[in-house]
Amino acid sequence: MSNELSAKQRSALQRVIDDPALQPWLFKKVDSLIWFDAFKENNLFSPNLNPAPVTKTDGTIHIPSWPITEYLVSSSFKLREENDVEVARKYLSLLKEVTQYAVVNERSNYRTWWQFSKVLRNIPLEVINLDDIGCVSDWLNDKFDRYLVNKEISEWMLELIDINTEQSVSFAIFLLDKLFAIHSVEGRYADKKHEAVLGFDDYQAAKFVEENASSLGEKLGLVAVNLCEQKLKEVLDINRNDKWSNVWRNAIPEHKQNSRHNDADDIVLKLFRDALLGYVKEDSDNNANEKLTELINSDYQTIKRVAIYVASECFEKLEQQVVTLVIQPTHFNDKYRHELWHFIHKNFSSLKAEQQQSVIAAIESLNVTDEDTGVLLDKPTAYKQSNWFAAIKGENEETQAKYQACVDITGVEPEHPDFSCYMSGGVAVDVSPLSVSELAVMLEDIDSLIRFLNEYKEVGHFNEPGIEGLVNTFEELVLLDSCEILNNLDAFIELKPHYLNKIFSAYSKLWTDKVQRPWNELWPKIINFADKLFNEASFWNSVDNTDSGPFIGDKHWVISSYCRLIESGCEKDEHAFDLKLTHDVKNTLELILNKASGEDFNDDSDAVSIAINSPRGRCLEAYVKLALYQCRNVGKDSEEHKEIWAGYQPTFDHELSKPDTVGEYEFITILLMYVRNFLYLSKDWTVQNIEQMFGEKNSLQWRCALQAYSYVGWLIPEIHTHFKEKKYYPALLDDESLSDTVKGRYIEYACIAYLQRRDQLDDESLLRLLLDRQKENELSKVVWFLWSIRDQNVDKTKELVFALWPDLVDLINQQDSDKKPLASKLALWAEYIEEMTVDTKAWLMAVAPYINDDHNGMSFMQEMARLSEGYASDVADIWIETLSKPFYMYELDPLETIFKNIISLGLEGQAIAKEIADIYIENNDEPVVALYQRIIRG
Incomplete structure (x- = not known):
């Protein structure tokens, strides 16, 4: 093919040179590469011909198009087809030349850059290097419009990724960096605050992220994730809003609660989120867990939240150290609420046992105090904990009990537990006057540090440094790897209680997180420190939190933190304190029990919640676990075991008398909660004191003990016998102060007593009592419980079910209401029927009309389908x-x-089936009629 123009083509070229008005016509018509040199030689590509913006008379600005770019675009397709490297270099040189001229002369023309971006996409890659495509940055930064260029460049970038060569990937990363260039502009505020904006059009950028961000992580891997992370950091640094991310981005995943969608921080956050998600799911380089660990340790709150969200979505790919990192107690706050809440909600059952306990302990450490007084508020504290327990309430009896205990205090269930709840009012941030590193420097003069901490007075202005921030920063100091505080504890005994509380809570965090520390050296120091502290009169005389004040602790917090720590140290673990230290710990706990008074209990109190959350209750729990810790390490019922018990019995005897002597009920509650453990410690003592544990029927002690024993979930024969002798069961069922939940557990105990052959279904049995009472809510509990254990002790349970069924049917037949929920619940028992007899058919017929009154119709008909395999005619009657x-x-x-x-069944069966179908026809139930007709046709 000739590389020169023909005579006719030269004539046409001359014509448009003589009459420029004809140029657009020619540039649209021709597309051969041979025109390029001709146009070049005639200066038609001269950079000064690229039109500048034109200001019209009405003040608007018009951006003219450059006609010759039409030719450049159409002819560039030939470059791709013919792979003409020599000409391609000329095209590339032209793009750079025109762009450079525009930059020097401050000439903007987004229409030209749009056309140039099309041309660039068609130039063979072997012609281009990274320096050549630097001009893309200038195109993307045009001050009048970026939309068209963004579209072309983003599409080219995706093409480059799919080509998947080393060069194409490097170009793609370069373009991704340029597309999401972050600019700082002056904000709207008087303080000249700067805001981050994208070079990318916001709407276009958001759409690009939605459609492509995940594949960036999948295909480009860690290099894309790191770039996106850096972009997010740039935005956060400019906006200075990282610590507010749970306000401007309520949820890291897409959620209707997210109020903004197309601001730079939201867009770049989504870019990083989806790229990271794609990378971790693909994990092509096996470094995803390492990257997640890095991100969860990030100094950026927003990046941590993204990492926690991605860890939740990719839980099956996580290594155990990442899981432990996610659930660390410091994350259980409003900053990370949504992401961590859903992490434990989705994955709690897959956590290891110690991780599950860590989650529970973290939640129980959450407290709320009055903003003005600093006094611990029971209901707000319970509500705050219930938000977190709501995530795991259905996992097991323990988590359900703890959740219910919180709800019983507050009287309400949290409506949106996975979101922080301070959006409608002012937002408080704990700002410290000194950073942890500055406090660490002050350790060189410990006396000065203690003076500063104890004498610090906060200003009290919004977003100003405050005591809460300082206390939390002090805890960070305690947590430092150097263990400077823990190694010099005696020097800090004069600290105010809110700092002392952080010493114990920080140590608990280190232990719970299994952080590597010289535990054998630290445990004696912390135990010795506690012994000295609680023997200080100044500690017990320190002022309690009042009705107003900052959210900091008093001596009651210190007691609770220390006792939690002791509980942790008594666990079977390599970090547990040495048995040689138990004597000192025991003395300290006994000192606290002598000093700390009990909480107020009322007839309608949730005794368990009060006991496990009060300082005295925490101390008693620690004391019990200390005894168990010692006894576990010797032979059961051995002489050593008896000697250990003998050392604890006087205290337990004294505590047992507290309800009568001083009106304290923590021990009675703790004792019955841990009654199985006490049976292990001393069965004789426990059995001998059953009557004294429960006290007089209908007394406050009796109600506390009943609530506590309801949490055991295990029938203790000796207690069961005592209940029957004292006729506790009818009394507790009629007691209006006890919740339905507590009563329901005793109804379960009645069922268990029968299943364990401790009761018979006679006039003296507990189940007969329930039948005689004829209370639907109580009998519904019986029905539900026996159905819920259908996979356990099937023969015994079936025997009880069949024994109760006739009485329940008689009761149902006596009811004259239109709806009978008890009958519907009873329909669940159809699962126990294997053979259709006169009796079983009669039972099923009795409940059949009411099966859906409690929404059990579907399960009942599934059982009928099972039974129809052998008893089709009987099932037809029931249907x-x-x-x-x-x-x-x-x-x-x-x-x-x-x-x-x-x-x-034959003709008779066909007639019955038609009779049933006719009923559905009368009821206008077209799907069932159509089903019948389809079967008949088949």
Whole structure:
């Protein structure tokens, strides 16, 4: 092919040179590469011909197009097709030349840059190096419009990723960096605050992120993640809003609670989030866990939140150290609420046992005080803990009990537990007057540090340094790897209680997180420090938190923190304190028990919640666990065991008398909660004192003991016998001060007593008592419980179910209401029936009309489908009975099975099936009618 213009082409070129008005026509018509040199030689590519913006008379600015760029675009496709490297270099040189001229002369023309970006996409990659595409940055920064250029460059970047060569990937990363260039502009505020903006059009950027960010992480890997992380850091640094991320971004994942969508921080956050998510899911370089560890340790709150969210979404790929890092207690606050809440909600059952306990301990350490007084507020504290327990309440009895204990205090269930709840008012941030590093410097003169801490007075202005921030920063100091504080504890005994509390809580965090420390050296120091501290009169005389003040601790907090620490140190673990230290710990706990008074208990109090959250209750729990710790390390019922118990018994005897002597009920509550442990410590003492544990029937002590024993979840034979002798069961069921939850557990105990052959179904039995009372809520609990254990002790349970069923049917038949929820619950027992007899059919017929009154219709019909395999005719009678009160079936498979089994009986069965179908026709239930007709046709 000739590289020169023909005579006709030269004539056309001359014509447009003579008459520039004809140029647009020619530039649109031609697309051959041979025109390039001709246009170049005639200066038609001269950079000064690129039109400058034109200001019109009305003040608007018009950006003219440069006609010759039409040719450049159309001819550039030939470059790609023919792979003409020599000409391609000319095209690339032209793009750079025009761009450079525009930059020097401050000439803007986004239309030209748009066309140039199209051309650049068609130039063979072997012609280009990174320096050549630097001009893209100038195109993307045009002050009048970036949308068109952004679109082309972003599409090219995606093409480069798919080419997947070393060069194409390097170009793609370069373009990603330029596309998401972050600029700082003067904000709207009087203080000249700067704000981050994108070079990318916001709407376009958001759409690009939605469609492509995940694949960036999948295909480009860690290099893309690191770039996106850096972009997010730039935005956060400019906006200075990292510590407010849970305000401007309520949830890291997409959620209707997120009020903004197209601001730079939101867009770049999503870019980083989705790129990281794609990378971790792909994990092509096996470094995803290392990267997540780095991110969760980030100094940026927002980056931590993103990492926690991604860790939750990719839980099955996590290594155990990442899981432990996510659930560290410092994350259990409003900053990370949404992400950590959903992490434990989705993955709690997959955590190791010690990790689960760590989560529970972190939640229980959360407290709320009055903003003005600093006094610990029971209901707000319980509500704050209930928000977190709501995430794991359904995991096991312990978590359900702790959640319910919080709800019983507050009287309400949290409505949106996975979100922080201070959006409607002012937002308080704990700002410290000194950083942890500055406090560390002051350790060179410990006396000066203590003076500063004790004498510091906060200004009290919004967002100004305050005592709360200083206290929290002091805790960071305690947590430092150097253990400077823990190694010199005696020097800090004069600190005010809020700092002392942080010493013990920090040590607990270190222990709970299994942080590597010289534990054998530290435990004696902390135990010796506590012994000296609690023997100081000044500690006990220190002022309690008043009704107003900052959120800091007093001596009661210190006691609770120390006792939690002792509980942790008594666990079976390599970090547990040495048994040689138990004598000193025991003395200290006994000192606290002699000094600390009990909380107020009332008839309608949640005794368990009060006991486990009060300082005295925490001390008693620690004391019990200390005794267990010692006894576990010797032979059960050995002489050593008896000697250990003998050392604890006087204290337990004294505490047992407290309800009568001083009106304290913590020990009675703790004792019955841990009654199985006390049976291990001393069965004789425990059994001999059962009557004294419960006290007089209907007394406050009796109610506290009943609540506590309801949490055991285990029938203690000796206590069961005592209950029957004292006729506790009817009394507690009638006691209005006890919650339905507590009563429900005793109804379960009644069922367990029968299953364990401790009761018979006679006039003296507990179950007969429930039948005679004829209270639907109590009997519904019986029905539900026996159904819930259908996979355990099947024969015994089935025996009890069949023994109770006739009485329950009689009771149902006596009811004259239109709806009978008890009958519907009773329908669940159909699962126990394997053979259709006269009795079992009669039972099923009795409940059939009411099966959906408690929404059990679907499960009942599934059981009927099972039984129809051998008893189709009987099931047909029962089915017809259910249709006396029609209900909708969203799943028709059971009905199809029953229809087919009835029809298989022959002519009689076909007639019965038609009779049933006719009822559905009368009820206008078209799906079932259509099902029947389909079966008949088949």
